Amino acid sequence: MAETKILVVDDEPDNITFVETILKKEGFTVLSAVDGLEGFERAVEELPDLIVLDVQMPKMNGFEVFDKLRKEGSTKQIPVVMLTGIREKVGIGFNAEDMKKFYGEEPNGYVEKPISPEELVKVVKENL
């Protein structure tokens, strides 16, 4: 079986390490990017099997990255799992529902922060 490549995009290096560890344990190959722009570029370059995308990021936020990925032909079909913090849930800065309406399409899955390893693995596997 070919390796499964997952791209993790998060501006918090500790979070990347955490997610990376969880996913590597499951046998996935993990790539990472530390901001939205870099995340989009790496996605186009590497064409991963799935993207784990943080919402709150500088330069380009998760929903903007998601929108670009859907508009770009080569990345259109890549499943995206969003990492949402409590801030997004209560509507400070972002509101997942509103963003969905705004960008039209919905990400394939959401994982709430603080991340539970089991939950992340479950949602990732469901969307591969």
Place this chain on the structure above:
Amino acid sequence: METDEKKMFIECPKCGKRYHTAESNKTYEIVCSCGEKLTVLPWLSYRQSITQPGEVECSVCKREYDLSKYRNKTEIACICGNLLAVNFPDEYDTSSGRRKTDHISEQLQAKLHGLIDTCRLIHFIRDIDKLLLLIVRVTTEMLDAEGCSIILHDKDNRDLVFHSVTGSKSSTLTQFRLAEGEGVAGNVIKSREPLVVNNVEMDSRFSKRADDKSGFSTRNILCIPLMVEGDCIGALELVNKRNEEDFNEEDLFLGEAVSNQIAIAIHNLQLTEAALKAERLAAVGQAVTGVAHCVKNMLNGLDGGLYVLESDIEEKYGKIPERGFEMLGRNIQRLKDLVQDMLTYSKDRMPEYSLTNLNELIESIIDLMKARAREKKVKLTFKPDEAIEDIVVDPKGIYRCVLNLVSNAIDACETEEASVTLYTKTSDSQFVVVEVEDQGSGMDEKTLQSIFQPFFSKKGSKGTGLGLSVTQKIVQEHEGKIEVDSVLNKGSTFTIYLPIKQ
């Protein structure tokens, strides 16, 4: 004009009584006690200077004035509008010409000034102890007494305490305590009626204890209750009218006026303190929320770090040192719980309501707590009412409430084979009831009164003291209520009522 130092009078043409008048450019009226109306005219247009004592007549209306009634450097506003300036050369000593009424009005003035002083003090002095002491000093002088004190009712200690005391024995009497209902003050506080006792020896209500303690010899007492918002908080007590006199009705009136001022001062202080406390709490709440948020994020990082460390060790050595990791994990979880409790308690959380099956929710709590119950040899059972319908609640909030109660219940069980039982019930059609019953240590009355206070804990280092505060807050957010029933050494039952919302 030298009117600043001069006093002006108008004399009643009918009875001869004199009235002190303010300088005026307008026409105004004074009604004399004999019924006569005295019109004070703008007198400054006329002026007649008198430099000889004795009888004199107004140069305008020919009215006669007896100057022996007037002191030097006074002015007489004649009812015709003329101003007679009495201005003798200094060699005429007119002090002998003063009438007794002059003396009385001066006394009254001094008293009124005393009253005005007490009003002023309230606005300028912020320190309540200093203020009350100044007020009793002014009152002592104003009422011509040998001593004065404010005696406050200490409701916690169930006695009376001398708070601000003047007089020769003030230092020994300050903080002296009387029993509730003891002495004249005790009677006044109880009956809420003022009392004048002009011969204490003859009055059974008088208590000699204060005199015995201070060596003072009380002859007579004037005592007035201090009423704040319908509640009697203490009394103002004056002792021994000077010059061997008795306290009279006038003293009583003045004393009542002062006691009202004191009550206002104390009430103001209470309001200010309450406002300050609320402000402080709000500030602390804000700070706690800010700090807790940061700490929470760091804790998630710690949790992640622990996971990464665990994975790396496992990968490298094949197995992980469980003891240490378990310890770290448990303590991170405790910190997380504390932070979560603090956040829930200190700010307005946004409950997320959804239709919830309460029985299922409680089952999941039982599953979680089974291990701990087993460890403590506590029998944990759930007796659900299968008929209850799904209700709209914030499931995470209610989960937290019930988990807190179950966790407390298990902790309270000290004997082996004690049991903790959970029930769900319907109480009429308005509430769904969750009951957590334990056969633990129970609580006494004093503990029961404090359990919902934040940071109150009987668990030592194990508890944060926030569990029940948070539980209560969440229940209140649901517009529900929480009740406790507890018997020492028998056990406790906590009952949560959750309204069924349409």
